Amino acid sequence: MSQLLAEIEVMFIAGFGPISRSTETSAAFYLQALGLPLKPMEGNSDYLVTEEGALSGAKHFAVWPLAQAATSCFGTEQWPDELPIPQGWIEYEVRDLDAATQVLADKGFRLLVANRTEPWGQRVTRLLSPEGLITGLTFTPWLRQ
Template sequence: MIRHISAIAEVVDDVDAAVEFYRDVLGLTVEHKPGGYYATVEIAGALHFSIWSRSAAAEATFGDRAAVDRIPLGFSVEFEVDSVNDATDAIGERRWDVVQSPKTESWGQSTSRFMLPSGMLGGFSETPWARRISQDLKATSE
């Protein structure tokens, strides 16, 4: 069912402040439009690491930016799966609450979302441009 971790995002109230931290304090390359709701952070070992505004996460998940109180601050993780519909059905059959039914996002990715045991946001995705890992990732000693 699960192929790999497709994305990790820090869910924040202030994207610009988070961008400053990752760029200016940690020295990482960050792609971001000032005032935007989303940013990507380039870091080795992560297929996709991003900063996501809580209000944008609420809109993507619940269809309403005003639902921010239903989205926890912290980190979200998405799993690339063979089929978003099948994976969503499988956790539903195991009585796990799905908070966003499968849908196709405007950027072409299929997603569904659920709350993780910690209370953080989790999701399933089918990402047409990143369906399989082409090279295993392993860290070694220097």
């Protein structure tokens, strides 16, 4: 086990999904071809999400538009040219987000978002993995009940 994992207690995978450059193309694949139980999220029709328990093996699966991922990480719809465009996202629910964020910062990782509270109440720290995945460490109150 790596030293990093020993310092951060990951409880479970909170969510996963692809990053989409085209909601229409992604919907054609995930909805029509694969038949996944995705629907537009209320108030955000480009974010295609499963309802809780609709897809076994994932707490939350969603197709996240690239422009929305960029806005979440950088405050603008444009992904920065100096960073690889992510193909997907994954979030790990951790026991202590403050401590996990500090461990990543101390180890020199570039944090895109550090321990921010999202409008929906989830707290998140985000960075890019070596493979280019948007990786979030999260504290999600409704997944802990």
